[in-house]
Amino acid sequence: MTEAKQRTRERISRRQVDKFAERRAQLADSALRTLAELGYARTSLREIAQNSEFSHGVLHYYFADKVDLLTHCVRQFEEACVTRYDEIVARANDADELAREFAGAMAGTLDADAQMHRLWYDLRNQSLFEESFRADVLEIDRRREEMITHVVVRYAELLDRPVGLSTSVAYAMFDGLFQQMLLWHLAGDERATATLTAEVPALLRRVVVQPQPADY
Amino acid sequence: MTEAKQRTRERISRRQVDKFAERRAQLADSALRTLAELGYARTSLREIAQNSEFSHGVLHYYFADKVDLLTHCVRQFEEACVTRYDEIVARANDADELAREFAGAMAGTLDADAQMHRLWYDLRNQSLFEESFRADVLEIDRRREEMITHVVVRYAELLDRPVGLSTSVAYAMFDGLFQQMLLWHLAGDERATATLTAEVPALLRRVVVQPQPADY
DNA sequence: GAATTTTCTAGACAGTTGTCAAGAAAATAC
DNA sequence: GTATTTTCTTGACAACTGTCTAGAAAATTC
Numbered sequence A, B: 001m002t003e004a005k006q007r008t009r010e011r012i013s014r015r016q017v018d019k020f021a022e023r024r025a026q027l028a029d030s031a032l033r034t035l036a037e038l039g040y041a042r043t044s045l046r047e048i049a050q051n052s053e054f055s056h057g058v059l060h061y062y063f064a065d066k067v068d069l070l071t072h073c074v075r076q077f078e079e080a081c082v083t084r085y086d087e088i089v090a091r092a093n094d095a096d097e098l099a100r101e102f103a104g105a106m107a108g109t110l111d112a113d114a115q116m117h118r119l120w121y122d123l124r125n126q127s128l129f130e131e132s133f134r135a136d137v138l139e140i141d142r143r144r145e146e147m148i149t150h151v152v153v154r155y156a157e158l159l160d161r162p163v164g165l166s167t168s169v170a171y172a173m174f175d176g177l178f179q180q181m182l183l184w185h186l187a188g189d190e191r192a193t194a195t196l197t198a199e200v201p202a203l204l205r206r207v208v209v210q211p212q213p214a215d216y
Numbered sequence C: 001g002a003a004t005t006t007t008c009t010a011g012a013c014a015g016t017t018g019t020c021a022a023g024a025a026a027a028t029a030c
Numbered sequence D: 001g002t003a004t005t006t007t008c009t010t011g012a013c014a015a016c017t018g019t020c021t022a023g024a025a026a027a028t029t030c
Helices: A002-038 A045-050 A058-062 A066-081 A086-091 A095-112 A114-126 A134-159 A167-186 A191-208 B002-038 B045-050 B058-062 B066-081 B086-091 B095-112 B114-129 B134-159 B167-186 B191-208
Strands: none
Touching (some): A002 A045, A002 A066, A002 A114, A066 A114, A086 A095, A095 A134, A095 A191, A114 A134, A114 B114, A167 A191, A191 B167, A191 B191, B002 B045, B002 B058, B002 B066, B002 B114, B045 B066, B066 B114, B066 B134, B095 B114, B095 B134, B114 B134, B134 B167
């Protein structure tokens, strides 16, 4: 009896927790859509609520305050933001194919998810001014670096050559290139996608193939 | 008489214009200091005025509205933001020296002007969400690319080798590296400066020295 | 189906924002 | 030295912000 009750209660409680967490996720999703559209500076709680099916009051039922909501957003954002190239890495039979597929995937997400990517850079930049997201942002950045590292290491493997750079620097270079192409893309320059497609394989070669030490 | 009067008037008018422009510059400077400290999202007109020696009303005497002020800020920001390496380029006698001096200068400004640099990235990002600054931001970005190009081209010259990359891509890579190191630096990672100092020459080599085509 | 709990709405609050206007203060003109 | 123009301050305004509360609506429990 007591046992049964307790089990029931636990089940209910878990279901409630799940529903609670589900709604939090749903609201965080609305918040992310708003952020991607307006940017961090212009996103308000009421605007977020209008992008959901609820009124602005709910936000304070599911989140303690704005920082709580935004922190949750950043955490939830990771899945969407860290583009996974694992499949490409696993499938590629040779270095050239890997390079082509990787470049194509980056160019694809540049086109398809431009809003999301600009939000990422916006949030990462916010973390330079505000402490609150910094830890989560750095964690996401680490994951992104990890993904790039996977590709680079596998590419080097397929060429049977060592990676000639620290993974952090390799990531910084690919990220810099991607960010610049995002800038082009959102400024209306149609060459962005093509440039990215062309330059990513070139960059891969440059990261792996070492310069000849005899020449300098 | 009429002539003299007119000349006087012109002189006065020009002086007034100068004073007017001077005060605008002064206020824009206060605005930039505020922006560098708080970031775009948290900078208000009253906060800017408090960082100046005037009250908040003046801002609307010298600027039509907030966008006018911020646009002026971005334009004025260029001088501060585009770090010049011309002297280093002119002075360097060989490639190694150029690489070392360039890396040192970048590391120096990373340490000394971190706030200014994070503001630059903040403003550049804002331009992804808002039309108003975009043109000016792109212009500054072009100048920055130009500066990097100077260094890279000169470096290649000193080695008597061609630059193996488009200048845009080279800029994107150096900027990506710098931005990542800024992220580290502002997150309290002391290795940022040293890493930048070490990796910039390595990157220079990689940009100039071409991979051997026989190997892939 | 009544009682209770969970979920959500609507509105109020205090503070902040960009903007503007009336007039004080200062500089300049005559 | 007075008149006029330029410069700056002060306070007000409407709109918006994050936050909180009272209570309606819905779901759940027994």
